[in-house]
Amino acid sequence: MxxxxxxxxxxxxxxxxxxxxxxxxxxxxxxxxxxxxxxxxxxxxxxxxxxxxxxxxxxxxxxxxxxxxxxxxxxxxxxxGGGYQPAGKVVMGTVQGDLHDIGKKLVAIMLEGTGFEVIDLGTNVAPERFVEATRENGATLVGLSALLTTTLPAMEETVRAIHQAEVAGEVRVMVGGAPVTDSFARQIGADGYAPDASTAVALARRLLGSTAG
Ligand code: B12
The missing domain is CATH 1.10.1240.10 (Methionine synthase domain)
Structure with missing residues (x-):
């Protein structure tokens, strides 16, 4: 085949x-x-x-x-596969108003495949739900996905909500999805951007490494 x-x-x-x-x-x-x-x-x-x-x-x-x-x-x-050491807990979701989840699912699979524990909140996730799930699970990394230009403001709002919550300082946020760029990520205060699932793994490792200690 x-x-x-x-x-x-x-x-x-x-x-x-x-x-x-x-x-x-x-x-x-x-x-x-x-x-x-x-x-x-x-x-x-x-x-x-x-x-x-x-x-x-x-x-x-x-x-x-x-x-x-x-x-x-x-x-x-x-x-x-694999049997790796747990590398950290990541909350993942597609931002509010957006129903695309294939790319997010791929990123989640790659993270799981490289030893991260992933809590996948699905699609159309409200900012407060990201904050809540991060707290409940003691996650130190949040991954936000958006595929529509019209949901980029929801991504910005979510980054703000996570940074304003009491978990601020301990939690890193990475963003991705077709309309997202490195400069947009920086503009909205995200800690990192990756264009695809394998780069997302390297980014997650780097961001969690930087929160260690
Ligand atoms: C499949 C699809 C759908 C499916 C989604 C099914 C599902 N369960 O996901 C359905 C039919 C539901 C859909 C609906 C709509 N869609 Co649509 N859809 C697509 C399509 C064809 C593919 C998306 C996809 O899965 N790509 C494959 C994955 C693997 O790629 P990816 O998502 O980009 O993910 C990779 C990276 O971006 C990155 N990544 C993704 N997320 C994250 C997160 C993090 C943290 C990191 C680090 C990295 C990362 O890693 C991934 C893996 O490498 C795209 C076209 C396209 N080429 O993108 C249009 C597209 C996104 N859709 C579009 C539109 C307009 C719509 C609708 C508004 C259509 C309509 N008129 O109803 C609705 C909106 C519904 C909603 N509210 O969300 C437009 C968006 C235009 C824009 N600029 O905003 C696109 C670009 C099509 C087009 N060319 O016009 N869609």
């Missing part, structure tokens, strides 16, 4: 076909990381391009997103 078939089925929104193709690829010793990096992520990018060109609409996006989630569920245990 080649990677282009997996990608093609994801673009077609065929969840079962995507998972079957991914399983066949795994059985022929293609690593889970390669399936993710070289088939699923480029597939979602293509779906995004089709949407931008008005060739795909929301129902097609939903089908491909469902296929992506189903495939991620199959890959997750293989990506997580």
């Amino acid at each position: 080649d990677l282009s078939t997996i990608k093609q089925r994801l673009v077609e929104g065929d969840a079962q076909g995507t998972v079957d193709a991914a399983r066949e690829a795994l059985a022929s010793d293609i690593p889970a990381e390669a399936i993710l990096r070289d088939a699923l992520i480029p597939g979602m990018e293509e779906v995004g391009d089709l949407f931008a060109r008005n060739e795909y609409f929301v129902p097609e996006l939903l089908l491909s997103a469902r296929a992506m989630h189903t495939a991620l569920d199959v890959l997750r245990p293989l990506l997580v």
Whole structure:
């Protein structure tokens, strides 16, 4: 099974076909990381391009997103694997008003895979819920995701709420998502920005290292 078939089925929104193709690829010793990096992520990018060109609409996006989630569920245990030392507790969520969660889920999987404990609050998460969950779980890192330019203000508000809460000083905030940039992250007072899931892991390590002691 080649990677282009997996990608093609994801673009077609065929969840079962995507998972079957991914399983066949795994059985022929293609690593889970390669399936993710070289088939699923480029597939979602293509779906995004089709949407931008008005060739795909929301129902097609939903089908491909469902296929992506189903495939991620199959890959997750293989990506997580490993038996690493717990590296820290991270609260993750997509900011209020925003329902996109594929990228956030990928970041969460990569963090789990490298030994972090992740509390995933899901999508459309209010600023106070981030503050509450951080306190309840004693997390020292919060990851905020936003995919819409219209929800960037909610990201800013959430960073402010976390920094104003009593946990301020101990908790670091990292941000990401397609419309987020390094300069926007700095502008809203976030502690770090990463453009993708693997860079997010390096960032999380750096930020938690800097809060140690
Ligand atoms: C799938 C999708 C949907 C699905 C979401 C399903 C789901 N469960 O997530 C559905 C159909 C629900 C949807 C709805 C909408 N969508 Co939409 N959607 C997309 C699409 C095609 C792909 C997003 C995606 O999953 N990418 C794949 C992942 C892997 O990439 P990613 O999310 O960027 O994540 C990576 C990095 O950004 C980073 N990252 C992400 N989060 C975080 C967090 C941290 C802490 C860190 C460090 C890093 C990080 O790491 C990730 C992994 O590498 C994008 C197009 C695109 N190319 O982005 C449009 C897009 C985001 N959607 C768009 C729009 C307009 C909408 C709707 C308003 C459409 C409508 N008219 O109803 C609604 C809004 C709903 C809402 N309130 O949120 C626009 C946004 C335009 C803008 N600038 O604001 C886009 C860009 C499409 C376009 N070209 O116009 N959408």
